[in-house]
Amino acid sequence: SAVISQKPSRDICQRGTSLTIQCQVDSQVTMMFWYRQQPGQSLTLIATANQGSEATYESGFVIDKFPISRPNLTFSTLTVSNMSPEDSSIYLCSVEDLHPRTDTQYFGPGTRLTVL
């Protein structure tokens, strides 16, 4: 399976600021996903990011709040904009390859975000 890294691993931010989280994969992958894991809760899909197309957002998540870039097949960023304490979560990226198709997602280590 692919090796996935995320930067930063954790951060403490002030209300109203923005943070960009990076996800790097050691091989080219077709599909990348961004999830949020709020304290004590399960993982919720924010958006799907495929190279060469706009990210597809899930219900309850919008591009203005969570802009995503996918400039190539090994890298993606998620920005959490105009943060509030409610954005305090672990943000995870995952990848799934379509060539060959595995229908299986592998996860990065996550970015623990605390908003004061």
Place this chain on the structure above:
Amino acid sequence: AQSVSQHNHHVILSEAASLELGCNYSYGGTVNLFWYVQYPGQHLQLLLKYFSGDPLVKGIKGFEAEFIKSKFSFNLRKPSVQWSDTAEYFCAVSNTDKLIFGTGTRLQVFP
């Protein structure tokens, strides 16, 4: 909409005890089923998965899960747990590329 239920939120066992964690999903079509594990301080790892074929799936570290279509269930089992199995366990379902996760079960194993 699809949903995944894990009824055991917190399970405490002694070493060598048997484990069964429940997972039920709601979706009428064909699904792929997964169990992921998150050990303390580590990232989410795939434990096992079911796509088709034998409904009894064997995963890593002695874990297995059984898909029972009539019950919409995919319970995780291990005959004898170890202290190192202490972790959070997530059941997940997909029928496209989207994974829907359950709320997770925290397992604590005491020596």
